[in-house]
Amino acid sequence: MDIKVVGCGLVVTSLLLAGGAARAEEADEQAPAAMPASAGAVEQQMAAMGATGKPNAGEATEKKSGPEEEPPKKPRLLINGFAMLDVIGDFNRVNPDWLGAFRPSKFLIPDPRNNGELSFHAKQTRLNFEGFAPTGVGEVHARFEFDLYGTGDDAGQTTMRVRHAYGELGRFLAGQTNSVFMDVDVFPNVIDYWGPNGMMYLRTPQARYTPIRKGGTSVAVALEGANSAIDPGNVQELDPSLGLNGWTRFPDFAAHYRQDGDWGHFQIAGIVRVLGFESTTSPDGEPSGEEIGGGLSLSAVKKVFKRDKIYAQFNYGRGISSYFNDGGVDLAPATLKGGGAETVPSLGYELYYEHAWGPKWTSSIGYSEHIQDNTDGQLGNAYHKGQYFSVNLLYSPVPHLLMGGEFLWGKLKTNDGSTGDDSRLQFSAKYNFSN
Secondary structure: OOOEEEOOEEEOOOHHHHHHHHHHHHHHHOOOOOOOOOHHHHHHHHHOOOOOOOOOOOOOOOOEEOOEEOOOOOOEEEEEEEEEEEEEEEOOOEOHHHOOOOOHHHEOOOOOOOOOEEEEEOOOOEEEEEEEEEEOOEEEEEEEEEEEEOOHHHOOOEEEEEEEEEEEEOOEEEEEEEOOOOOHHHOOOOOOOOOOOOOEOOEEEEEEEEEEEEOOEEEEEEEEOOOOOEOOHHHHHHOHHHOEEEEOOOOEEEEEEEEEEOOEEEEEEEEEEEEEEEEOOOOOOOOOEEEEEEEEEEEEEEEEOOOEEEEEEEEEEEOOHHHEOOOOOOEEEEEOOEEEEEEOEEEEEEEEEEEEOOOOEEEEEEEEEEEEOOOOOOOOOOEEEEEEEEEEEEEOOOOOEEEEEEEEEEEEEEOOOOEEEEEEEEEEEEEEOOO
16 A cells, blocks of 8 residues: 655545545635635535545446556555634633534523633544545445544543544445435535534434436435434423433435536435334333424525635424434424324524635625424423524635634524523634645
8 A cells, every 4th residue: 555645644646546536626615715614614625535525436437548457546545634723702601511612502591600701622623534445346435534522421521523434335335424414515614613503414324325426416315323302391390200212213214416516516305214202211111102204405505706605505394303403302292291292393594605805815604593393392491493693704824724713693592482692702723734
């Protein structure tokens, strides 16, 4: 395997053979600044070499040079990523486990410490490994990527978190990566780690098949790892011993159709889910049950005025909150006394505009919402609506270095009408060693 050092990364001598087309696509999609600004934008850049953008080696036919065939490609490895510092100043206060991300669902209601807070962290720092190896039926591509943003039991900590871990050969992919129901390219050029709350954004284990990937058109279907975010609501209050929890017996089924062109792209995606709930403490697991959920997502990125872009997405469905970037639940009690579970309707959208001031300066401004139509069985403190707004000014003085500032505002509204809000100033510096 041939490997050489280029700058701060490791690339193989033959990388351009496999990645040249992807690199050209990246250069076309990036803002005039020498590197994408946000974690989402870098996701787009890396995805151009991965499942959502990499030319399918399995589809390519062997080329011939004169009477002889080209020699087979050698195994090769790409290592890239970035180191990033965020300096964040909140005017109000948020859940201390989520200082590094602007998530309306994590705002405090009421906020007893309404005096602001300053924090420094490097949680967005990311490292990505990609390997390529020839086989008799095409090229195997595998990817492993992690950042330092702790979630779940590690929320609030700077610790390794796996983002992508998958392999693909030809039209088949297996492992953890972006859901087929989401569109990573609609993530706007922001430096906030989490991004707009009303967009679809979930990396999940899956088995994917892409029957069409040709001429700018792609169709993909997947069976994806399911989960059921349940709100026990009034049922749990009536009988705290029930220990209600979500459970799943079937995978989620997701599919999308995407069309790319010189003008940008659009995508239509759909999902069907079977969501369950059960008691974890009763001898027979009752009460329990299952409900059908599903939804649609429409998204597009449109290039305007040569170097500017419009990012837009609209999403609606029942029981699809797990796929939203922030806020809400999938299942909740149907009535005050229980009466079974109900899939909770969700509506979300985002609209962003990106402007290039010049070859080194860019700005993005936009707004997003995720709204839930709460059931009768949810409590007053249940999530109802989250609002997200941001505007920034970003500067890339030299390739592989980006810095800038961003203003964010958000608001949380719960089922009983209570509200909490926050305004934030964030300054970031990112040193990119992607090749």
